[in-house]
Every structure is written in structure tokens, then in C-alpha cells.
Amino acid sequence: MNPVLVNVMRGDAVESMHRGAVAVLDADGAVVASIGDMHRPILPRSAVKVLQALPLVASGAADRLGLTDDELAIACASHNGEALHARTAAAMLAKAGLDHTALECGTHWPYLDTASRALAAQQREPNALNNNCSGKHAGFLCLACALHGDVDLRQYVGGYVKPDHPVMREVTAALQSATGFDLATAPRGTDGCSIPTYAVPLRHLARAFARVGTGIGLSDGHARAAKRLRAAVAKAPFMVAGTGRFDTRVMERLGERVFCKVGAEGVFCAALPGRGLGVAIKIDDGNNARACEVVMAAVIEAFVALDDAQARFMRGFSDVTLSNWNGIEVGRLTADPVRTALESSIG
Amino acid sequence: MNPVLVNVMRGDAVESMHRGAVAVLDADGAVVASIGDMHRPILPRSAVKVLQALPLVASGAADRLGLTDDELAIACASHNGEALHARTAAAMLAKAGLDHTALECGTHWPYLDTASRALAAQQREPNALNNNCSGKHAGFLCLACALHGDVDLRQYVGGYVKPDHPVMREVTAALQSATGFDLATAPRGTDGCSIPTYAVPLRHLARAFARVGTGIGLSDGHARAAKRLRAAVAKAPFMVAGTGRFDTRVMERLGERVFCKVGAEGVFCAALPGRGLGVAIKIDDGNNARACEVVMAAVIEAFVALDDAQARFMRGFSDVTLSNWNGIEVGRLTADPVRTALESSIG
Numbered sequence: 001m002n003p004v005l006v007n008v009m010r011g012d013a014v015e016s017m018h019r020g021a022v023a024v025l026d027a028d029g030a031v032v033a034s035i036g037d038m039h040r041p042i043l044p045r046s047a048v049k050v051l052q053a054l055p056l057v058a059s060g061a062a063d064r065l066g067l068t069d070d071e072l073a074i075a076c077a078s079h080n081g082e083a084l085h086a087r088t089a090a091a092m093l094a095k096a097g098l099d100h101t102a103l104e105c106g107t108h109w110p111y112l113d114t115a116s117r118a119l120a121a122q123q124r125e126p127n128a129l130n131n132n133c134s135g136k137h138a139g140f141l142c143l144a145c146a147l148h149g150d151v152d153l154r155q156y157v158g159g160y161v162k163p164d165h166p167v168m169r170e171v172t173a174a175l176q177s178a179t180g181f182d183l184a185t186a187p188r189g190t191d192g193c194s195i196p197t198y199a200v201p202l203r204h205l206a207r208a209f210a211r212v213g214t215g216i217g218l219s220d221g222h223a224r225a226a227k228r229l230r231a232a233v234a235k236a237p238f239m240v241a242g243t244g245r246f247d248t249r250v251m252e253r254l255g256e257r258v259f260c261k262v263g264a265e266g267v268f269c270a271a272l273p274g275r276g277l278g279v280a281i282k283i284d285d286g287n288n289a290r291a292c293e294v295v296m297a298a299v300i301e302a303f304v305a306l307d308d309a310q311a312r313f314m315r316g317f318s319d320v321t322l323s324n325w326n327g328i329e330v331g332r333l334t335a336d337p338v339r340t341a342l343e344s345s346i347g
Numbered sequence: 348m349n350p351v352l353v354n355v356m357r358g359d360a361v362e363s364m365h366r367g368a369v370a371v372l373d374a375d376g377a378v379v380a381s382i383g384d385m386h387r388p389i390l391p392r393s394a395v396k397v398l399q400a401l402p403l404v405a406s407g408a409a410d411r412l413g414l415t416d417d418e419l420a421i422a423c424a425s426h427n428g429e430a431l432h433a434r435t436a437a438a439m440l441a442k443a444g445l446d447h448t449a450l451e452c453g454t455h456w457p458y459l460d461t462a463s464r465a466l467a468a469q470q471r472e473p474n475a476l477n478n479n480c481s482g483k484h485a486g487f488l489c490l491a492c493a494l495h496g497d498v499d500l501r502q503y504v505g506g507y508v509k510p511d512h513p514v515m516r517e518v519t520a521a522l523q524s525a526t527g528f529d530l531a532t533a534p535r536g537t538d539g540c541s542i543p544t545y546a547v548p549l550r551h552l553a554r555a556f557a558r559v560g561t562g563i564g565l566s567d568g569h570a571r572a573a574k575r576l577r578a579a580v581a582k583a584p585f586m587v588a589g590t591g592r593f594d595t596r597v598m599e600r601l602g603e604r605v606f607c608k609v610g611a612e613g614v615f616c617a618a619l620p621g622r623g624l625g626v627a628i629k630i631d632d633g634n635n636a637r638a639c640e641v642v643m644a645a646v647i648e649a650f651v652a653l654d655d656a657q658a659r660f661m662r663g664f665s666d667v668t669l670s671n672w673n674g675i676e677v678g679r680l681t682a683d684p685v686r687t688a689l690e691s692s693i694g
Contacts, residue, residue: 001348008612008633010390010536010537010544011534011535011536011537012534013388013390013534013536013546015389015390015536015612015633016612016613016630016631016632016633017631017632018632019366019631019632041360042362043357043360043362104673105672105673106671106672106673106674107672108672109460109464113456113463116460116463116464116467117456117463117464117466117467118467119464120463120464120465120467120468121467121468121470123468131672187358187359187360188358189357189358189360189362189677189678190357190358190671190675190677191671191677192671192672192677193671193672194671194672194673194675197357199360265355265362265363266363283363284363284364284366284632285363285364285365285366285631285632285634285638286355286362286363287632287634291632324453324537324538324539324540324541325452325453325454325455325478325539325540325541326451326452326453326541327453328537328541330536330537330538330539331536
């Protein structure tokens with residue numbers, strides 16, 4: 001039974017609450033903080049996109065195609081589907097000689113409501129470039145290009161989302177290598193964008209992100225790839241999420257000191273390179289915006305040295321004022337429970 | 348600690364889970380089923396709109412203004428903000444000599460994405476009529492009309508959302524009378540639409556809905572009003588929610604045998620008049636669409652006699668297939684945990 005990490009207050013009443021687990025480890029696997037069950041395998045979903053992007057760089061595909069920081073960042077993204085995201089994913093595909101019809105992630109309206117309404121106002125419909133995973137999939141297709149050389153790509157890229165496709169085998173091998181968890185026997189599901197997602201314990205995910213932040217425990221190729229991907233995201237944090245999003249706003253403000261990536265269903269992973277630590281969070285009920293983000297903010301407050309202005313900035317994510325449709329303050333999200341649990345966990 | 352009521356499966360793994368409490372009582376207060384803590388006061392939010400609408404009918408305002416079934420139904424609604432909802436709320440206001448500028452619920456884009464995009468495609472913005480609470484607020488303004496007779500309304504209606512306004516005092520008195528819970532000492536919050544919301548235990552909410560379904564325990568005026576409101580909603584279930592919504596679809600199918608109303612933050616109340624029962628549900632983490640609706644479907648399955656076709660229909664709400672953006676089945680929501688808990692609770 002995982003403890004309450006976030007309370008949702010309305011007036012003075014606790015209206016709702018979110019339970020979950022947190023693991024903070026170093027690259028050698030030493031546990032620095034642990035709340036709840038960090039041993040149960042959980043589906044990390046999109047939180048591990050940076051691990052899935054390691055082969056794109058390590059294979060030489062990124063260099064060969066001349067991918068930019070924007071493009072490497074969007075390969076690690078769950079983006080809002082804004083116009084700039086769609087254009088960036090399209091540019092990646094063009095470098096591989098492909099277009100949006102090669103994407104196998106499916107189509108949905110942009111996650112950002114204003115971006116959806118902007119499309120509608122132009123009498124347009126979304127395509128697969130607006131899918132929050134389009135950059136990751138463009139990265140998979142660029143990797144296919146490197147794996148298959150100069151031959152006609154289209155015979156190789158179809159079905160790249162399948163677990164036994166050469167591209168997905170490379171991606172899964174990187175995930176297994178970084179997490180050190182046996183994916184062959186792990187519970188497996190199909191992700192929203194149709195690729196496989198493998199259940200991995202929080203402790204392995206946290207250690208993997210400590211490795212991403214330090215290079216310790218990764219192969220030389222993966223260590224260099226992780227460093228380059230982190231640098232790209234730090235230079236282009238808009239690409240990894242977008243307008244108003246936690247990942248974008250926090251990395252815009254804190255730069256390379258935090259590399260964080262949210263996943264679906266209340267999963268959040270981060271590397272804190274300056275501290276040599278990795279973080280993994282799972283909210284039991286799967287809530288993202290008002291639970292795992294609040295918890296991640298509290299973890300960053302606890303482990304990253306912040307000046308007063310940065311501390312106030314982060315406090316805006318860990319103690320969130322809730323207003324109603326008239327702009328009246330009606331309540332707040334508070335990280336007080338996870339703060340208390342972290343203090344007693346760190347000791 | 349409330350038990351798990353709903354599991355969210357991806358592949359064969361439990362990806363997320365929702366905890367909560369359920370109370371099923373008759374109008375005399377006898378407990379027919381109870382899961383988790385039904386004694387803790389919880390904020391019922393919009394689930395009690397039918398109780399808040401009792402004075403509109405009991406005062407004679409509805410008759411005096413000639414409100415239709417559509418209009419009485421939308422007075423109990425948390426609607427999608429679709430064009431028909433906005434027109435219906437506007438028609439109510441016109442009968443009271445008012446327009447949308449009198450509404451104090453605030454403005455938001457329609458909850459239904461397709462309705463929002465339709466507005467955007469017409470280069471339009473929403474107004475307060477698109478607020479999911481516009482019908483309830485139009486009802487409050489119609490009640491103000493009855494309370495104040497033929498004098499110029501505008502001097503009386505302003506500030507009707509405040510707890511001490513004559514309209515809100517009537518509404519709160521109806522809530523107190525139906526629930527039998529002392530609201531003067533209850534924790535109070537401000538709702539999304541700016542009216543007060545008072546914390547009431549699930550057992551009192553369930554009994555109140557049993558009273559709404561049977562008239563037992565209500566004043567004669569409130570009993571008649573409840574009957575009329577239920578009949579109106581049964582004739583116009585689209586008005587209470589809208590396209591694709593649980594409340595609308597279930598009441599379209601099951602008619603007067605179920606009167607159900609969802610509230611924010613995972614609250615769901617229902618009257619099952621044929622069984623003389625009331626139901627109240629609270630999901631701890633506040634999730635609506637995939638938690639309290641699944642639980643309510645299981646409760647209806649347990650307590651309402653359904654033919655095979657109706658049973659299959661309800662099963663579509665209690666065991667929900669989850670598909671991804673490519674239409675591939677990736678998982679499901681299952682009410683199995685609440686089914687098991689209900690069986691052992693009923694005994």
C-alpha cells in the first residue's frame with residue numbers, strides 16, 4: 001500500500017488525494033530515498049523516451065542525417081502537437097527521405113487545447129505529426145535509415161512498431177541495458193503509439209536515469225548518446241513538451257541540472273546530473289498533471305540546490321493554487337505529504 | 348483506507364488503480380451495501396444538483412415561468428456546453444427576463460472537444476451559456492424571480508452565488524433538508540461555478556437520493572418537486588450531460604429506473620426508484636470518467652433488474668475496452684474489484 005503523496009484541498013477540506021511511490025538512486029544502485037513500493041514492475045510508458053532514443057545517436061544515424069538539437073529533443077518528446085512540433089518532426093522525416101505517412105503512431109488532436117482549436121479555426125484536421133509521439137517515431141525511422149543503409153527504406157520501415165522489428169529490437173536492447181532489468185520476462189503492454197512498453201521496477205528506472213545523467217554504467221556509445229540527448233533537450237526544452245508544460249518550463253529554468261520526462265499514467269523520471277541521481281515516480285491512480293508533477297517538483301526541491309527565485313519558481317509546481325472559472329481561489333494541490341515522506345526517507 | 352474499486356489493465360498488467368467508497372441506502376437510512384468509509388464528509392460538488400433544484404420547482408417558479416422538461420433537466424445538469432445546451436439555458440433566462448450576462452458561473456470552452464472545435468471553426472468564443480453549470484445557474488435566476496415577484500430583478504439577482512444570498516439560502520436549506528446533515532458546521536468549499544459546496548458523508552448523500560427516488564422523508568413540496576425533476580430528466584436525458592456521456596446514455600436506455608448524476612472529483616450519486624434505494628460514490632483520487640462511472644455501472648448491474656440487452660449495454664460501462672490511437676486494443680477498465688466488494692457487502 002503506497003502512501004498519500006499529494007493532497008487536493010478545496011477550502012480547508014482534503015477533497016481528493018493521490019498515492020504513489022518514489023525512488024531516488026545513484027548510478028551504482030545505492031538508494032538515496034524511497035517511498036512506497038519501488039520493487040513492483042510498472043509500465044514506464046513515455047517516461048523512458050530518452051532511453052529509447054539512445055540507439056538513434058549511438059548508431060550514428062543522428063550524425064549521418066545531420067539531426068539538430070531541436071530534432072534530437074523532439075525524439076525524446078511527448079509534445080503538445082503544436083505547429084512547431086509538427087514542423088520539426090516533418091523535417092526529421094524529410095532528412096530520412098520520408099514523410100508523415102510513414103509514421104505508425106496514429107493520429108490525435110493536439111494535446112494543447114489552443115493548438116487544437118487553432119487547427120479547427122483553419123478548417124484543418126490533425127495528422128500523425130500532431131501525435132505527441134511523432135518525434136520519437138521520426139527518430140525510429142531515422143534509426144531504420146542507419147540500420148539499412150542506402151537501400152529503399154520503405155521495404156524496411158513498415159511495421160517498425162512491432163517488438164521483433166530490427167528497429168524495435170535495438171530500442172528494447174537499449175532499454176534493457178540502461179535499466180538492467182530482464183525485459184524478456186517482464187510484463188509487456190502496447191503503448192498508446194503502438195510500440196511495446198515493458199514493466200520495470202521504479203528502482204531500476206531511477207538507476208537508469210542516474211546512468212543517463214552521469215554515463216556511469218552505460219556503454220561508451222550510450223554514455224555519449226545520453227550526454228548529447230541531454231544537451232539537446234537543455235537547448236530545446238520546448239520540443240520535449242511545449243507551451244505551459246512542466247518539463248518545458250522546468251528545464252527552461254534549471255537547464256542541464258534537471259533532465260525530466262513525464263510518461264502516461266502518472267509516471268515521471270528524471271536525471272539530476274549534478275547530484276549523480278536518478279528519480280522515478282509512479283502515481284497509483286495514473287494522474288499526471290496534478291500528482292506526479294507535484295511530486296517531481298518536491299523531489300527537485302529536495303535534491304537540487306536552488307536560489308531564492310528558483311525555489312519560488314519550483315514552489316509554484318509543488319504547492320499549486322487552484323482557481324475556478326471566475327478566477328476565484330478555491331483550493332490547492334500540496335506536496336506536503338511527499339515532503340514529509342522524503343524527509344523521513346532521507347533520514 | 349478505502350479499497351481498490353477499479354483496475355486499469357494494460358495487457359495483463361494492472362497499470363493503475365482507483366480506490367474509493369460506496370454507500371447504498373434506503374430512504375429510512377437502512378444500509379443495503381457499504382464499501383470503504385461512508386462516514387467521512389466529502390464534497391459532493393455537482394452530484395447534488397437535483398437537490399439544489401428542488402426549490403425552483405417547490406417554490407412555484409418553474410410553473411410560473413412555464414419551464415419545459417428540457418429546461419428542468421438542464422437545471423440539474425453538468426452539460427457538455429453543446430449548442431443545444433446553450434440555447435436551452437438561454438431560453439430559461441429569457442423566461443426570467445434575463446440573458447447570459449446575469450450568469451455568475453464564469454465561462455469555459457465546452458467540455459465536449461468536438462463542440463469546442465465547432466465553435467473555433469466558426470471563429471467564435473464561448474460565453475457563460477457554454478459553462479457546464481449554466482442550466483443550474485439559470486434555474487437559480489428563475490428562483491430569484493419567484494422569490495422577488497415582479498419587481499426589477501436585477502437588483503436582487505446579483506451575487507446569487509454567495510452563501511447568504513436569499514436564493515442560495517433556499518438552495519442550501521433544500522440540501523440540508525434532503526441530506527439531514529448539519530451544513531452549518533460542515534466543511535465548506537467554493538465550487539467551480541462559485542457557489543458553496545458543503546461536505547456531506549456518503550451515507551447521508553445516498554439516503555438523500557433514496558428520498559429523491561421515493562419521496563419518503565421529504566416535505567410534500569420537495570417530494571413533488573423531486574418527482575417532477577426526475578420525470579423531466581428521464582424525458583430529456585441529453586440535457587443533463589450530452590453527447591457520449593454516461594448519465595445521458597444510461598438514462599436514455601434505462602429511463603426512470605435510474606436517476607444518476609455525476610459530480611466533479613469522482614463523486615457520483617443516483618436514485619434507483621424501483622428499488623427504493625439511493626447510491627453515493629466517492630473515488631479517493633477524484634477520477635470521474637474511468638473510475639466513478641465504472642463503479643456506478645457495477646452498482647446498477649447489482650441492483651437494477653436488466654434484460655440481456657440492457658445487461659450487455661451496462662457491461663460496456665463496467666468493463667471498458669481501451670484502444671490506442673491506431674484503434675488497437677491495449678487494455679481495459681474493470682469493475683471486478685467493486686463487484687467482489689459489493690457481493691461481500693450485500694452478503
